[in-house]
Amino acid sequence: MADTEIVLRVTDLQVAYGGIQAVKGASLEVRKGELVTLIGANGAGKTTTLKAITGLLNPASGDIAYMDAPMDGIRADQRVARGLVMIPEGRGVFARMTIVENLQMGAYLRRDSAGIKQDIERMFETFPRLKERADQLAGTMSGGEQQMLAMARALMAQPKLLLLDEPSMGLSPIMVDKIFEVIRxxxxxxxxxxxxxxNANLALQAAHRGYVMESGVITMAGDAQAMLVDPRVREAYLGEETGAEETGV
Structure with missing residues (x-):
């Protein structure tokens, strides 16, 4: 694809905090309309990478370009205003606000009142469970319902790039399937x-392309469906014994 279609380009990103170098030269890109997944074990540096992209952490070195513009010196809130929106691990809903109020908070940078009302209705069509509980306090909802609300709230910001950090964490298998249905x-x-x-299996099934991160370094990249059948991925992240080491794969 042409460079003009690249929404996000991360080049040789290095991030350190607390005396630990969590990301050690990662490079990746996301093109317009793509669903790209970044998989890896706990502590691999995945969340740190997202926080650097969104401006919540300052990189030690490397470049982050969003919509062909460098992000050096651009604050996190300014990135949101440009359409770079993240749903954090743990969902982060406003517990003492209702579902409707949470959705309105997602649109706090917008000034189109009529459009906001239309988008709230659209979120209720996408997430019928939220419509049933429109006036319920977000803190009283189940984890899966809160994840739906976090996604709907982020979509209210009309993102040009939506970053999702561990959306299935802590959810029941049934709710995980539902969340990935919504993601697709x-x-x-x-x-x-x-x-x-x-959950590498579900992530790769849903994605167009994938990256594998190990110890702060991108070690694999490619078509998501091809990665699903790659022996190295299947053994390391899908819990299958493939005999990859013995065959030299």
Whole structure:
């Protein structure tokens, strides 16, 4: 694809905090309309990478370009205003606000009142469970319902790039399937996404392309469906014994 279609380009990113170098020269890109996943074990540096992209952490070196513009010196809130939106690990809903109020908070940078009302209705169509509980306090909802709300709130910001950090964490298997059903549906609507997820199987099934991060370094990249059948990925991240070491794969 042409460079003009690249929404996010990360080049040789290095991030250190607390005396630890968590990311050691990672490079990746996300093109318009793609769902790209970044998989890897706990502590691999995936969340740190997202925080650097969103401006919550300052890189030690490397370049982050969003919509062909460098992000050096651009604050996190300014990145949100430009359409770079993240759903953090742990969901981060406003517990003492209702579902409707949470959705309104997602649109706090917008000034189109009519459009905001239309988008709230659209979120209720996408997430019927939220409509049933529109006036319920977010803190009283289940983890899966809160994850749906976090996604809907982020979509209210009309993101050009949506970053998701471990959306399945702590959810029941049934709710995990539901969340990934929603992720695929949102992707099908053309929303560009970068997904960090420990459930490598579901992430790769949903994604167009994938990256594997190990100890702060990108060690593999490619078509997501091809990665699903790669013996190295299957043994390391899908829990299968493939005999990759013995065969030299």
């Amino acid at each position: 549906a949102v992707s099908a609507q053309g929303v560009t996404m970068l997904l960090v997820e420990q």
